[in-house]
Amino acid sequence: MxxxxxxxxxxxxxxxxxxxxxxxxxxxxxxxxxxxxxxxxxxxxxxxxxxxxxxEEFAHRDDMRDEIEPLRVLIRTRAEQIHTASGRWRVTKGREVFSHLSAALVHGLPIAYPAQTRVEVFRPNVSRKYRHLYVRNREIPSAHRKMVGIYAVTTVERTLIDVARDYDPDVSVPMLDEAIRRRLTSRLRLEAVLEECPESRGDAAVVCALNLTDGRREAPSESIAAVRFFEHGIAGFEPQVEFFGDHGEVIARVDFCHRDAKLIVEIDGVEKYTMNGRTPRASIAAEKAREAALEARGYKVIRLTFGELFRTAPFERILGVLASRLRTG
Structure with missing residues (x-):
């Protein structure tokens, strides 16, 4: 308002x-x-x-991601002001393009945590930071921009590449995983666009993020966990592994499984306990029964909360448990 x-x-x-x-x-x-x-x-x-x-209503997730919602308002405000193109806004119309996390929000890509509070745009011959605006001096070719409603934004591919260049992988990899999973783009397409806009700085980070990408992951929290595995030298975990019962029915699908060590890592979230119309109490009871069935097969289950993804100790513990089970296995 x-x-x-x-x-x-x-x-x-x-x-x-x-x-x-x-x-x-x-x-x-x-x-x-x-x-x-x-x-x-x-x-x-x-x-x-x-x-x-x-x-538009704010999304409420009861974690740090709620801080992203004010950025949506700022993006919409600027888009409306440029779209009307009155007064000083006429100067930017046709020259300014939403980029990075701002473009990602317009495209509906996930931002796992509030890495930026400013609206991000590209504008030729201007590089400046304001309180609510970050202008980067880059000329964007027409093939790398598009209109989404009233928003002039970088394409999905260019957005993903720019985020991978300028942000840490725990921001870029969740977006890449989501885009690949939803088939919004492909690795081949991303590599082709990267060749069209090479830069001396940041291209190695893009390649690293692409190598960490896996469209089987189903939530940003799982993507962040995979990035943390890489950062802590934890290897061998496969995402979204299914376990079957005696009659071929799926009894469990886990976020990450290390088959050799018989170790499972699950990322807990509020959404996990409100799925399929069940109450949180019923969902927790189902989770306990599922975990008991997995433990009966010799698997150990480690659960992480969203907040623990940003701490070192949980991953040091996983590394220790993994090494121990591989030695005794």
Missing amino acids: TTAKLYRLGFSKDEVRRAVRCCLRRIARGRYVATGSCEDARHEAIWAALSEEDF
């Missing part, structure tokens, strides 16, 4: 300030989001306006 919209609803500057302390959150200059309904009758106009118009 913009300041102008609030003024049209009859709010004064002071009333907007008070609303920010209540049920509005200021994301950027002149741009607000509603954070939750309140009991102040003076703010009913805000909720009435939202119920009558098209709006």
Whole structure:
């Protein structure tokens, strides 16, 4: 919701300030989001306006990924301002292209954690950082850009390459895994686009990220875990391994399995306990039964939370358990 919209609803500057302390959150200059309904009758106009118009809801995952949502608002705000091309915005129309994580969000690619709070764009002959904007000086060929609604963005391939160049693999690999899994692109296509835009810095990082990519992974958390395995020298884990019962039925599919060591690593998330319409309690009971069946076959199961993916100790433990089971196996 913009300041102008609030003024049209009859709010004064002071009333907007008070609303920010209540049920509005200021994301950027002149741009607000509603954070939750309140009991102040003076703010009913805000909720009435939202119920009558098209709006986007913040995604809530109850972890650090919630911090990405304000970036979506900033991207949409800038796209709307450039699309209308009034006043000073006429200068950037046709010259500015959303890139990196901003382009990834437009394409619907996953951002595993908030690695950037600024809107990222390419614009020729300009390289500058502002509070809410990061402008990189790059000329983007027409083959590497496209329109998605009102957004001028780099193509999926160019976006993935730029992210792999300028961000760590725990950001780029989840995007690559998702793009390959959804068949939005292919490794051959990515390599072809990389040859079209070579740079002296960052191409080795792109190749490394491509080598870590595996479309069998089904969630960003699994991709981050695979990156951590690589960083800690942990090898031999295969993603999405299925176990079968006596009659050929699938009794379990695990995130990672090391067959020689009979070691399984599972990445826990809230979504895992609300799948198939089951309650969290029922899902946890099913998980325990599944884990007992795997342990009966001689497998050890190690579970990691999303937060543990960003700590060293859990992976040192996995490395130790792996070495021990390989020695005794």
